[in-house]
Amino acid sequence: MENALPDRTTPAVAVVGARYDPVTVAGRIARIDADLRWLQRRLSGSVRTVGYRSDGTAISTTIPPASGSHRMLLIEQRARLLGELGHWRKVREWQIAAGRIQDHGPATISPGDSVKIRGRWHRVLGTYHRTLRIDGGGGRARAVAYRMVSDHAPGDEESVD
Template structure:
């Protein structure tokens, strides 16, 4: 009886680990992780270099906040943190490249998609209303009169406007979505 309970527990733990690993290596999660790591890397680089930012402008006069480069032990800890993070970025970029090569992930960008094309997001097809640098604008997912933005790495399919013969089964028309 105890052996059977132990086997069930081991099986449950193995299934749980498989689900966790699957979620950790999901293509959208991997790309989001890379973007987040790179953003933190840029923030730390600003700490090392020092930076300035405009707080506000009144009658043509800019009010600027200047931040000096960090020094001493804190600087050394930030450099060490950045080196470790660079290794993480390298690892996850390798994972992402493998996913793209195997067809598990897409690698669309603004040069691939044009206004009027259809894109697929989570099984649903939408007409592209606008192409942005990091996203495409599509009709509201919930049917409102606004548009929603979808990051390129969240897209799972793409059909050029000139290649469209008939709308896909799950097609959402811009005008219908606004009604």
């Protein structure tokens, strides 16, 4: 006899799988890092260059350090984000240790290699500190963050779509 009830675990497994996808985890870590930098600038104050005069001198605006209840709110947000960052970095370390993903960077990828991004292979044209330049097809090159790389093949070992 068939079960008349729908399988409710399949959507839950898909949601958890997407939440812990290596590219998603790396993106979440990058976003939390950026949020923490923004909070630090608000907590300690900062100077921002908004333009330049014709004589070359900078036009700047000064953002004073947060104070009062707003400062307390920012401190609470920073504490929460630091906890989240610790969790997602542990998840990322587990993924690397389990072999689900490799920690790619300029030391592991070179021009001429092939990388898999969003299911397609691309030839690497150049590597930089945070990004790599790939052949985007049609003679166009584009920059992609290392966190988007899901697989890597050195040299000409892998076919390129």
